[in-house]
Structure formats: structure tokens, C-alpha cells
Amino acid sequence: MKTKNIILFIILSFTLASCASRPKLYPNETLKAKGKEASEADIDQCLKDADTYLDSSEGKKIVKSAGFGAAVGGAMGAVAGAFYGDIGGGAARGAAIGGTGGAVSGSLTPDQVKHRYVNQCLADKGYNVIGWN
Template identity: 45%
Template sequence: MSSPKTLKVFTLICLLLLVACSQKRPVLYPNYHLQQVGDEAAQTEIDDCIRFAKEHGASSDSSGKVAKSTAGGGAVGAAGGAATGAVLGNVGRGAAAGAAGGAAVGLVRGLFRSREPDPVFRRFVEKCLREKGYEPIGWK
């Protein structure tokens, strides 16, 4: 059986991953056009603009950012761990522990940063929405 502490840690990790993986979407100013068509139609048109952007080469994929952040965190952690290990007398173990910790931090940081849409993708979707009569004011 799992201990309550293990279950809490697992639940926290799952929640962090769920939040980190959710994509941001445009937020629309409630102008006359939005009031006329309603939120449901506006959400459908946001989906259409996102699909249109992807079909024309503007990608919202941020997996490269996550991989780079994880690798960078691992390298920094390994260097810090090796330095600590050298002082405490076990360079190899310190480097391994530092690399694991650094990679974990880099992964989580990368997941949260990856929620930000690619700037070209973002501008593409916003232009599409403006052409349909909407006023995008940000992403959330």
C-alpha cells in the first residue's frame, strides 16, 4: 500500500502537470461583434483561427522549449552537484544528484513556460480574429 505522503506527492505532481500542459487561449474584448454573436460562437471561431494558423505553418508546439529547459537544468544541476560533492568528498554522487535535481527543476520550469504560445502563432491567431470582427486583448 502507498503511504499518505506518497499519495500527496503524486497528486501534487499530477496537478502541476495538468496546469502546466493546458494551452492558453485568446481573451476577447466584449465589443459589439462579440455581444452580437455570443461566447459560444466566439469560442468556435477561436478554434477555427487556431486550426487555420496551424494549417499555414504557425505552430503552437513548445516541446523544444521544454527539452532545452530540462537539458539546461540538468547541466547546471550537475555542475552544482559536482562542486558540492567535491567539497563533501564524493564528486560523482554529487554530480548525479545535482543533475537529477536540476533536470527536474528544468522540466517543471519548461512545462510552465511552454504554456506561452509561440509569438508568430499568437500574432497569426489574433490577426485572424481581428479580421472576423473580434478584439483580442491577451491570452489566458
């Protein structure tokens, strides 16, 4: 039962993390001068550009390396779980540990890469991103 709960938690976490989100802008001079409608259009363009870039071969390399820690951790956990009779639980624990290790070592999730791309795109247009919703 514990293994199923852990796996469900991991799936739910990834599902919620991949929900569409948008940047929130600081009301600086650029935002005030352009207005809400033009600013939303700039956000939409940056989001579209990010999707295009991340679908490119260079973008795919970055995203692929981001999940490496979780994949290795999951495989190692499954092997360890086989020795203790809990392959599923071992894989889930290993993926969680590997994913955390990957994050600590600088790996980024696809959403984090997209957020960074969009933040830079908007900064280039004169906006300041204060967060994402």
C-alpha cells in the same frame, strides 16, 4: 525528498499549463454584431488553425526552439549535481533556471505560441482578446 518535490512541482506546472484554455473576448462591435454562437465558432476555427499550423514543419521549429533553454539548463544542472552528489536536484534546478533564461531571452512555450497565433487570428476577424481562461 527536496528533489522529488522540485520534480513534482515542475511536472505539475507543465500539466496545468497545458490544460485546454480559451480566449476571452472584449465586447466590441464585432462581438456584438456576430453574437455569442458565431464568435465561439470563430474561436474554434482559430484554435483549429493554430493546431494545424503548429503541427507544420515551420510551427515545429518555433516550438522546438522554445524548450531549448530548459533542456540546456537541465543538462548543465545534472552535470553540476554530479559534482555535489545530487544529480536529480541539479537537473531540476538547472531546468528551472534554463527555462527561465529561455523565457527571458524570448523563447516561447508551445501554449504561448498557440495563444499568440489565436490572438492574431481573432484580431484579423475583428475581435479583441482580453485574456485566456
